[in-house]
Amino acid sequence: xxxxxxxxxxxxxxxxxxxxxxxxxxxxxxxxxxxxxxxxxxxxxxxxxxxxxxxxxxxxxxxxxxxxxxxxxxxxxxxxxxxxxxxxxxxxxxxxxxxxxxxxxxxxxxxxxxxxxxxxxxxxxxxxxxxxxxxxxxxxxxxxxxxxxxxxxxxxxxxxxxxxxxxxxxxxxxxxxxxxxxxxxxxxxxxxxxxxxxxxxxxxxxxxxxxxxxxxxxxxxxxxxxxxxxxxxxxxxxxxxxxxxxxxxxxxxxxxxxxxxxxxxxxxxxxxxxxxxxxxxxxxxxxxx
Numbered sequence: 001x002x003x004x005x006x007x008x009x010x011x012x013x014x015x016x017x018x019x020x021x022x023x024x025x026x027x028x029x030x031x032x033x034x035x036x037x038x039x040x041x042x043x044x045x046x047x048x049x050x051x052x053x054x055x056x057x058x059x060x061x062x063x064x065x066x067x068x069x070x071x072x073x074x075x076x077x078x079x080x081x082x083x084x085x086x087x088x089x090x091x092x093x094x095x096x097x098x099x100x101x102x103x104x105x106x107x108x109x110x111x112x113x114x115x116x117x118x119x120x121x122x123x124x125x126x127x128x129x130x131x132x133x134x135x136x137x138x139x140x141x142x143x144x145x146x147x148x149x150x151x152x153x154x155x156x157x158x159x160x161x162x163x164x165x166x167x168x169x170x171x172x173x174x175x176x177x178x179x180x181x182x183x184x185x186x187x188x189x190x191x192x193x194x195x196x197x198x199x200x201x202x203x204x205x206x207x208x209x210x211x212x213x214x215x216x217x218x219x220x221x222x223x224x225x226x227x228x229x230x231x232x233x234x235x236x237x238x239x240x241x242x243x244x245x246x247x248x249x250x251x252x253x254x255x256x257x258x259x260x261x262x263x264x265x266x267x268x269x270x271x272x273x274x275x276x277x278x279x280x281x282x283x284x285x286x287x288x289x
Contacts, residue, residue, distance in 0.1 A: 026288050027061045027160065028052070031150050031174060032167035033127070035064060035113060037106065038072050041127055042200050043249065044168050051165075053109045054277035055284070063159060065150045067142070067170070068102055068115035070125045079104045079115060085156045090118075090148045092141045093213040097121065099149045101156075116149040128202070135204035143235070144213055147173040151182060160187040162288045165194045169232060172239035173214060179242045180223065181216040192287045195243035197236050197259075199252050206230040233258065244287065 034041060036049040052062045068079070085101035100117040116122070121142045124130075128139055136142070151174065154161065166174050175193040182188045211224045226237035236258055240246045246259045 025059060025061050026284055027162045028055055028063075028284060029150075029154060029159075029161040029164045030062065030064045030167070031147075031164060031171045032064075032066055033170045034069070035066050038066070038077050038104070038113065039069060039127075042168075042198065044198055044200070047196070047249065048167055049106070051277060051280060052111060055281065056109075056111065058277075058281055060284070062111060063154070063157070063161070064111065064113045065153060066113060066115060067146050068100075068117035068122050069127050070123045071127065072115070074102070077104050082114070085114075085153055088152060088156075090145050090152065092144050092148075093209070097145055099145075099152065101153055114153060116146050116153065118145060118149075121145055135202055137207070139204070140206045140210055140230075141213060143170045144173060146170060147177060148216075150174060151177055151188075155185070155187060158187070161191055163192050163194060163284055165196065166239065166243065167196045168198050168200055169235040169239070171195070172235040175239055175242035175244075176214075176219070176223070177216060180218040183218070192244045193242070194245045194247070194283070194287075195239045196247050196249055197240070197255050198249045199255065201232045204231065237262070245283065 030048055030052050032044050032048040034045040034048070036045045039045060048064065048066075052064055056062045068074075072079070079102045082101045082103050086099060088099050089096040090099050097118050097120060102115040102117055103112055104115070105112050121138070124136075129135055147170075150171075164174060164178065166172070172195075175195055178188050178191055178193060207230075210230050211221065211227050214224060214227060215221075224238070226241060227234045236255070240259055240262050246262070248255045248259060
């Protein structure tokens with residue numbers, strides 16, 4: 001009888017241990033402009049392909065969201081719409097655009113990728129430039145739609161991320177929105193943001209009321225001061241200002257200078273050949289702790 005009791009006791013401890021480990025699993029949301037194998041135009045695609053898998057293999061729970069640019073072949077990559085997540089409208093300035101969510105799996109990994117889609121913004125057969133290599137005038141609106149769409153998709157999933165890892169300028173507004181409009185949302189009350197910046201700059205200066213398009217509830221004009229330049233640096237500075245951690249991909253003194261001026265903590269710069277999974281694992285664990 002005593003032996004059976006000891007066995008049951010050990011099983012109980014094992015169950016509680018497994019339950020505790022499962023409950024403490026860190027949840028990371030990766031947001032980026034692209035990911036292999038669906039689309040690759042910059043180093044972002046490789047970074048967002050490798051790092052999430054490395055973190056998943058270390059026991060973390062992962063979600064990935066990217067835009068469904070027109071260059072992505074839906075049939076070839078087996079994208080399909082997630083009806084329960086689609087159907088809401090996203091406000092960009094005075095207009096509202098329908099949000100469509102699609103999903104696909106990475107064949108060589110146990111990772112699902114969610115795609116933010118909208119006919120007006122993402123069905124062009126190019127990413128950020130037209131056939132004459134001119135920067136799209138509405139890339140600011142596309143970024144705003146994407147950032148808001150990411151947050152609303154996570155809300156519909158009912159999934160509370162411990163960390164949102166934002167990659168490149170198109171994700172610049174997410175740290176701002178999570179620190180203001182969505183700060184009281186139970187799903188995001190403890191969420192930390194990491195903002196990785198890349199040397200994917202553009203020389204375009206946006207016209208019109210950029211600050212008005214970005215503005216949401218609980219966002220005052222004084223918070224948007226960095227956007228007055230309406231250019232690449234403005235996007236980067238805004239994202240860095242509201243992120244909890246900023247880091248620079250590659251050896252870029254100019255971008256590092258922007259980060260240092262804001263006195264933000266950052267991990268060391270790294271090149272695309274570095275194995276940086278250990279650094280980010282430690283960073284995520286520290287942020288959640």
